[in-house]
Amino acid sequence: MRLLVTGGAGFIGSNFVHQTVRERPDVRVTVLDALTYAGDEASLAPVAEQITFVRGDVADAELVDRLVADADVVVHFAAESHNDNSLSEPWPFVQTNVIGTYTLLEAVRRHGTRYHHISTDEVYGDLELDDPAKFTPETPYNPSSPYSSTKAASDLLVRAWVRSFGVQATISNCSNNYGPYQHVEKFIPRQITNVVDGIRPKLYGTGENVRDWIHVEDHNSAVWAILERGRTGETYLIGADGEENNKAVVELILELTGQPRDAYDLVSDRPGHDMRYAIDSTKLRTELGWTPRYGSFRDGLAATIEWYRANEAWWRPQKDATEAKYAQLGR
Numbered sequence: 003m004r005l006l007v008t009g010g011a012g013f014i015g016s017n018f019v020h021q022t023v024r025e026r027p028d029v030r031v032t033v034l035d036a037l038t039y040a041g042d043e044a045s046l047a048p049v050a051e052q053i054t055f056v057r058g059d060v061a062d063a064e065l066v067d068r069l070v071a072d073a074d075v076v077v078h079f080a081a082e083s084h085n086d087n088s089l090s091e092p093w094p095f096v097q098t099n100v101i102g103t104y105t106l107l108e109a110v111r112r113h114g115t116r117y118h119h120i121s122t123d124e125v126y127g128d129l130e131l132d133d134p135a136k137f138t139p140e141t142p143y144n145p146s147s148p149y150s151s152t153k154a155a156s157d158l159l160v161r162a163w164v165r166s167f168g169v170q171a172t173i174s175n176c177s178n179n180y181g182p183y184q185h186v187e188k189f190i191p192r193q194i195t196n197v198v199d200g201i202r203p204k205l206y207g208t209g210e211n212v213r214d215w216i217h218v219e220d221h222n223s224a225v226w227a228i229l230e231r232g233r234t235g236e237t238y239l240i241g242a243d244g245e246e247n248n249k250a251v252v253e254l255i256l257e258l259t260g261q262p263r264d265a266y267d268l269v270s271d272r273p274g275h276d277m278r279y280a281i282d283s284t285k286l287r288t289e290l291g292w293t294p295r296y297g298s299f300r301d302g303l304a305a306t307i308e309w310y311r312a313n314e315a316w317w318r319p320q321k322d323a324t325e326a327k328y329a330q331l332g333r
């Protein structure tokens with residue numbers, strides 16, 4: 003199989019490439035990545051000899067057409083992915099998430115290529131804390147931020163290209179990921195690296211917001227299950243029943259790093275901050291037989307903390323600039 007992975011130098015994409023090289027030696031991987039501030043070729047260093055890396059933009063129609071012509075399957079991870087950035091500068095989100103997806107869809111349509119679209123549960127908006135409901139594939143779209151609205155727009159383009167043009171596509175909407183190679187701007191790596199640097203972790207608002215955490219390896223094994231057994235035109239929700247509020251996550255990071263559990267600061271909240279996400283992954287589990295390998299959030303988090311401790315050279319170059327950006331926001 004000739005596999006084109008967009009955004010393969012980012013957090014989830016690089017883990018997907020590592021997993022694919024490790025477990026599927028018959029797959030020939032090409033990565034297309036623009037190496038924005040969020041992409042890092044160093045994340046692919048351990049597999050550099052086994053893959054082809056192309057630096058370029060998913061909205062570059064000519065380049066995308068050439069790469070898609072040479073692929074059997076496309077998995078599209080590339081995106082602007084950080085909510086806080088989308089509030090200060092929305093345009094790159096429209097350009098990459100919407101125009102970039104459109105560009106890929108036109109190319110897979112021309113070449114008849116199988117396409118899998120990586121998306122987020124944030125397209126569904128949020129749930130109340132006391133609501134027992136979870137997101138299902140039937141939940142109406144109700145995105146809150148420029149990030150989630152551009153991801154929602156891209157999902158709808160995929161659905162329309164399936165219906166109107168018969169594109170062979172699937173979509174997955176996953177909950178919040180954690181694990182190695184995640185940019186230090188994101189909640190869990192930011193707090194881990196703050197503790198390493200002797201800075202008190204920062205909690206938005208009151209810290210009650212709930213996220214449904216899944217280890218990145220579990221997200222990626224689900225993507226493979228969809229590539230191998232998913233039905234064209236279908237949407238699969240990926241989640242591992244990992245609901246935790248942000249306060250509990252920070253307290254656990256502090257505990258696992260030998261700090262007092264209350265050694266954090268409350269900072270101003272993100273405008274429009276979604277309250278709770280929760281995924282019902284029944285369809286993925288029953289139809290495709292997928293199960294997560296990481297049973298315990300605590301163990302997965304402990305392993306992630308160890309990874310950040312052992313790989314300071316990977317994250318250190320980003321840390322100061324990231325904290326300077328947060329300082330401007332007062333967060």
Ligand SMILES: NC(=O)c1ccc[n+]([C@@H]2O[C@H](COP(=O)([O-])OP(=O)(O)OC[C@H]3O[C@@H](n4cnc5c(N)ncnc54)[C@H](O)[C@@H]3O)[C@@H](O)[C@H]2O)c1
Nearest residue numbers: 009011012013014036037038040041059060080081178179
């Ligand atoms: N992180 C999460 O918890 C999460 C959860 C569900 C879904 N997702 C989705 O998974 C995908 C990957 O997320 P991530 O957390 O790995 O993001 P990330 O920000 O770590 O990585 C994004 C990658 O895309 C590349 N990129 C950005 N714009 C590009 C462009 N125009 N052309 C080519 N490459 C470009 C970047 O250089 C980077 O390598 C996204 O589509 C995101 O919406 C993320």
